[in-house]
Amino acid sequence: DAKTTQPTSMDCAEGRAANLPCNHSTISGNEYVYWYRQIHSQGPQYIIHGLKNNETNEMASLIITEDRKSSTLILPHATLRDTAVYYCIRSGSARQLTFGSGTQLTVLP
C-alpha cells in the first residue's frame, strides 16, 4: 500500500519560513499532491496543490521533487495563526480525500 509520511510535529519561530516536508512511498503519474491544514476545532482548509511543477499562491509555495515522491510546503513568513495540523494528500481520484495524521506545526512567538 502506498504510504505518505510526514513528521508528527514541528516548531517554527514567528516571522520565519516554515518548511513542511512530505514523502510518498509511491505516487502515480495522474496523482496530484494537495496540502490542507486544520486549525484546532475548525474544518480543514485547502492551501495549494501541484502535479510536478512548483506552485505558489497567496498562502504558500509548494516544491515537488522531480521523482514526485517528496514535496515541501513553504509558509514564507509564519504567524501565530498558522499554528495548525498540516496534511499532505495524494489525489488522483475524483471522489474523496484521504487525510493521514499530518504534521502539527506550532509557531512560537
Place this chain on the structure above:
Amino acid sequence: DVKVTQSSRYLVKRTGEKVFLECVQDMDHENMFWYRQDPGLGLRLIYFSYDVKMKEKGDIPEGYSVSREKKERFSLILESASTNQTSMYLCASRLLASGSHNEQFFGPGTRLTVL
C-alpha cells in the same frame, strides 16, 4: 470566497433520536461531501453527492442517509442516533469532479454528542 456553513457547531442528542445535520454552500458547487473525524482515525467519507438528487455511499455509510434536493444544500440524517456516532461531522463542497481539481472547501464542523 467559498462559504460552506453547517447548521450547528455543537449538538447533543439522545440515543434513538433522529438527527438532521444541514450543510449549505454558496458557490454553485456540483459536488458535496459528508465526513466524520475521530481521533486516530482521520477523516472518513460517509456520503458523497455529485449532483442534485444523486448520492454515493462512502466508506462508512451504515446508520446514515443523505438528501440533496437543491444544489446548495446537502443534509446528513442519522435515522436512530447511537453513542458510536458521537463525532465531529464535516461537510465539504467541490466545484466539479476532477482529480486535478480536488480542492474541497470545508464547513466549520458540527460536534455531535449522543448520550
